[in-house]
Amino acid sequence: MNDTIQTILALIALALALSFLIKKFFWKKARTKKAFNDAHDCDKCH
Amino acid sequence: MSKQINVALIGNPNTGKTSVFNALTGLNQKVGNYPGITVEKKEGICKLPRGVKAHIIDLPGTYSLNASSLDENVVIELLLNKNDKDFPDVAVVVSDVENLKRNLLLFTQIKDLEIPTILVINMADRMSYKGISLDIPYLEAQLNTKIALVSTRKKNGIAELKELISNYKDLSITPCMNASEIDREYFDNLRKAFPNQLLYKLWLVITQDVNFGKTDRNEIDAVADFKTKSKADLKRLQQKETIKRYQFINNTLKKGQTIDLNTAKDLRIKLDRILTHKIWGYVIFLLILLTIFQAIYDWSSVPMDFIDTSFASLSEWTKNALPAGAFTSLLAEGIIPGLGGIVIFIPQIAFLFLFISVLEESGYMSRVVFLMDRGMRRFGLSGKSVVPLISGTACAIPAIMATRNIESWKERLITILVTPFTTCSARLPVYLIIISLVIPEGRFFGLGYQALTLMLLYLIGFGAALVSAMVLNKILKIKSKTFFVVEMPNYKLPLLKNVVLTVIEKTKSFVFGAGKIILAISIILWFLASYGPGEGFNNAEEIVKTEYAGQNLTDDELHEHIASQKLEHSFLGITGHAIEPAIRPLGYDWKIGIALVSSFAAREVFVGTLATIYSVGSDDEETIKNRMAGEVNPILGGPLFTFASGISLLLFYAFAMQCMSTLAIVQRETNSWKWPLLQLVIMSGFAYIIALIAFQLLK
Numbered sequence: 001m002n003d004t005i006q007t008i009l010a011l012i013a014l015a016l017a018l019s020f021l022i023k024k025f026f027w028k029k030a031r032t033k034k035a036f037n038d039a040h041d042c043d044k045c046h
Numbered sequence: 047m048s049k050q051i052n053v054a055l056i057g058n059p060n061t062g063k064t065s066v067f068n069a070l071t072g073l074n075q076k077v078g079n080y081p082g083i084t085v086e087k088k089e090g091i092c093k094l095p096r097g098v099k100a101h102i103i104d105l106p107g108t109y110s111l112n113a114s115s116l117d118e119n120v121v122i123e124l125l126l127n128k129n130d131k132d133f134p135d136v137a138v139v140v141s142d143v144e145n146l147k148r149n150l151l152l153f154t155q156i157k158d159l160e161i162p163t164i165l166v167i168n169m170a171d172r173m174s175y176k177g178i179s180l181d182i183p184y185l186e187a188q189l190n191t192k193i194a195l196v197s198t199r200k201k202n203g204i205a206e207l208k209e210l211i212s213n214y215k216d217l218s219i220t221p222c223m224n225a226s227e228i229d230r231e232y233f234d235n236l237r238k239a240f241p242n243q244l245l246y247k248l249w250l251v252i253t254q255d256v257n258f259g260k261t262d263r264n265e266i267d268a269v270a271d272f273k274t275k276s277k278a279d280l281k282r283l284q285q286k287e288t289i290k291r292y293q294f295i296n297n298t299l300k301k302g303q304t305i306d307l308n309t310a311k312d313l314r315i316k317l318d319r320i321l322t323h324k325i326w327g328y329v330i331f332l333l334i335l336l337t338i339f340q341a342i343y344d345w346s347s348v349p350m351d352f353i354d355t356s357f358a359s360l361s362e363w364t365k366n367a368l369p370a371g372a373f374t375s376l377l378a379e380g381i382i383p384g385l386g387g388i389v390i391f392i393p394q395i396a397f398l399f400l401f402i403s404v405l406e407e408s409g410y411m412s413r414v415v416f417l418m419d420r421g422m423r424r425f426g427l428s429g430k431s432v433v434p435l436i437s438g439t440a441c442a443i444p445a446i447m448a449t450r451n452i453e454s455w456k457e458r459l460i461t462i463l464v465t466p467f468t469t470c471s472a473r474l475p476v477y478l479i480i481i482s483l484v485i486p487e488g489r490f491f492g493l494g495y496q497a498l499t500l501m502l503l504y505l506i507g508f509g510a511a512l513v514s515a516m517v518l519n520k521i522l523k524i525k526s527k528t529f530f531v532v533e534m535p536n537y538k539l540p541l542l543k544n545v546v547l548t549v550i551e552k553t554k555s556f557v558f559g560a561g562k563i564i565l566a567i568s569i570i571l572w573f574l575a576s577y578g579p580g581e582g583f584n585n586a587e588e589i590v591k592t593e594y595a596g597q598n599l600t601d602d603e604l605h606e607h608i609a610s611q612k613l614e615h616s617f618l619g620i621t622g623h624a625i626e627p628a629i630r631p632l633g634y635d636w637k638i639g640i641a642l643v644s645s646f647a648a649r650e651v652f653v654g655t656l657a658t659i660y661s662v663g664s665d666d667e668e669t670i671k672n673r674m675a676g677e678v679n680p681i682l683g684g685p686l687f688t689f690a691s692g693i694s695l696l697l698f699y700a701f702a703m704q705c706m707s708t709l710a711i712v713q714r715e716t717n718s719w720k721w722p723l724l725q726l727v728i729m730s731g732f733a734y735i736i737a738l739i740a741f742q743l744l745k
């Protein structure tokens with residue numbers, strides 16, 4: 001029982017991590033092409 | 047609902063526009079004591095007396111409305127376009143009391159666009175120091191405007207300014223100069239061709255094209271009976287305009303401003319003579335750098351040790367306190383060590399930012415720019431390239447955006463291409479951990495070897511930027527003119543608030559920006575390292591037990607062998623072994639290989655990755671540094687990082703292009719994929735070769 005919960009939690013973390021990275025590196029590129037003057041400070045560098 | 051009015055802050059660079067903006071809006075935009083800090087439009091809201099709301103726009107500094115660089119062009123495009131949603135109802139021209147004459151040139155130009163204009167004379171706190179006194183009512187009458195004498199530093203005059211803005215309807219829009227004075231015949235023709243247009247605006251649209259070639263002039267060419275003049279003629283007229291304006295300004299200031307040189311104290315000239323001296327200038331700069339790097343080391347060792355041990359015990363505690371299972375291991379072996387790998391560097395990064403921001407604020411940075419301008423030209427860069435190169439020590443992204451104030455396209459392109467060589471804060475953690483492992487702690491004339499190595503790496507980065515600039519300058523066949531405007535700001539006591547804000551801001555964005563990626567990557571790595579396909583992983587226990595059956599291993603030893611058998615055969619281990627042939631000649635094992643590959647997303651991931659890989663499956667919670675120091679190199683048998691492999695790795699990180707976000711920004715700023723791709727291939731290829739040579743020579 002406990003094991004199942006732990007595995008589910010770990011898998012949720014994995015899903016979140018993957019979706020975050022995909023969003024960060026693959027979606028943004030499509031957008032940056034046209035955006036020229038929207039807010040961009042250091043938060044895009046990482 | 048009350049109407050919202052648009053207020054644009056316009057003025058020469060470094061006059062304090064952003065300081066006024068912050069005072070009006072209560073925001074904290076970046077302020078710095080050198081020209082060209084603001085390169086983009088920034089917006090905020092200010093509540094004025096009687097319930098009026100103002101939409102305040104902070105703009106890049108511009109010397110005149112005859113723009114020559116991209117950031118200046120932002121201002122002109124706004125002022126020439128009445129339909130822009132930000133077109134100002136009132137323009138606030140911010141000037142610096144010490145450079146009033148030069149600042150008024152822009153003021154008179156904006157006035158002639160018949161926009162209601164307020165003149166802010168900022169830095170009023172410097173007046174007594176410089177022996178300046180002003181006849182404000184006289185100036186107001188001569189310039190047909192309202193003046194607010196402001197000191198954002200002493201917080202004087204802001205209320206008066208708000209009052210003036212809220213009464214903007216009372217401002218006169220009479221121009222300072224009649225445009226036709228520039229050339230009667232030409233302007234008469236212009237008026238006949240476009241009877242409904244404002245003459246001065248037309249003139250700007252026409253000349254804009256001469257300077258910049260961007261604004262659309264089809265409209266004007268379309269009128270057949272209007273003859274445009276040749277470019278040379280237009281340039282001549284522009285010069286004539288400037289002279290006329292200065293005549294007017296000189297006349298105005300003759301009566302309106304008195305400067306008592308006896309009371310003026312000028313330390314500045316003496317200081318400048320030393321700080322920009324051909325030899326002493328460099329000596330002082332070097333001494334300052336040495337002090338900074340030594341201090342980064344000396345001051346941060348205590349907090350760093352504290353953070354390192356805290357994370358180790360947090361991991362331990364998590365393991366003991368939570369029920370055993372996949373999620374607990376993920377926390378204790380993946381997430382916590384991964385995050386610890388970045389948090390540990392906060393002290394050093396914060397100190398670095400602290401020093402840089404003090405140097406910027408005091409005005410010293412601009413002396414460095416001036417000092418180096420002569421040398422930089424030889425490399426195909428301009429003095430202005432120093433600002434991006436130096437701010438690249440924080441992050442290449444704002445640095446590349448800061449190139450927008452370089453007028454010449456060729457110089458700008460070169461600067462964009464070479465800026466990623468400067469040691470950005472993301473490289474710092476990698477350098478620090480490797481240095482602490484392979485460079486001895488001894489001292490040499492009070493300077494630690496470790497601090498010297500770090501400084502050397504910074505200089506290597508800077509040197510690589512210069513050399514590649516020189517090469518690019520030879521290769522690139524782009525014609526463009528170079529201009530020279532390096533303006534020396536005044537020396538100022540750094541404002542504690544500005545410095546602290548900058549440090550917090552930069553450190554925060556480093557930690558949170560990097561933290562999110564590292565968190566995500568360490569989760570994924572943990573999975574890849576904790577699961578694997580096939581026999582080698584699933585039957586790890588039996589395999590190890592049969593292998594070591596004869597030898598009498600303790601439980602602990604057996605456990606360790608099983609863990610490493612599992613890791614080797616996990617998904618991560620298999621991938622790592624696949625790439626190992628490529629990195630073996632550089633002296634790295636497959637774990638470093640994984641860290642290297644994952645850090646192509648962002649460099650700071652390196653330390654977190656290693657921390658995660660080394661934590662998976664191990665029982666005793668050690669600090670990151672100890673764990674890496676204890677790891678054995680499979681190739682050489684000794685410690686994982688020998689002097690040779692350590693140096694090789696340092697050099698790899700010094701040159702390689704490992705930052706996806708920088709590539710994206712370069713693509714945006716150059717508007718082509720060609721440049722970022724070239725950057726990626728050439729820089730990383732070069733890094734590989736240098737690291738290879740270094741390891742083969744030193745091993």
Ligand SMILES: Nc1nc2c(ncn2[C@@H]2O[C@H](COP(=O)(O)OP(=O)(O)OP(=O)(O)O)[C@@H](O)[C@H]2O)c(=O)[nH]1
Pocket residue numbers: 057058059060061062063064065066076077078079080081082083084085105106107108168169170171172196197198199200407538541544
């Ligand atoms: N002594 C004094 N210094 C000031 C005052 N206002 C601003 N400064 C300093 O002047 C420098 C320039 O300020 P900024 O607000 O960045 O100037 P800016 O016009 O926005 O500059 P750019 O964006 O580069 O065009 C900073 O070092 C400020 O601390 C003032 O009233 N008195």
Ligand SMILES: [Mg+2]
Pocket residue numbers: 063064065076077083084105106107
């Ligand atoms: Mg500014």
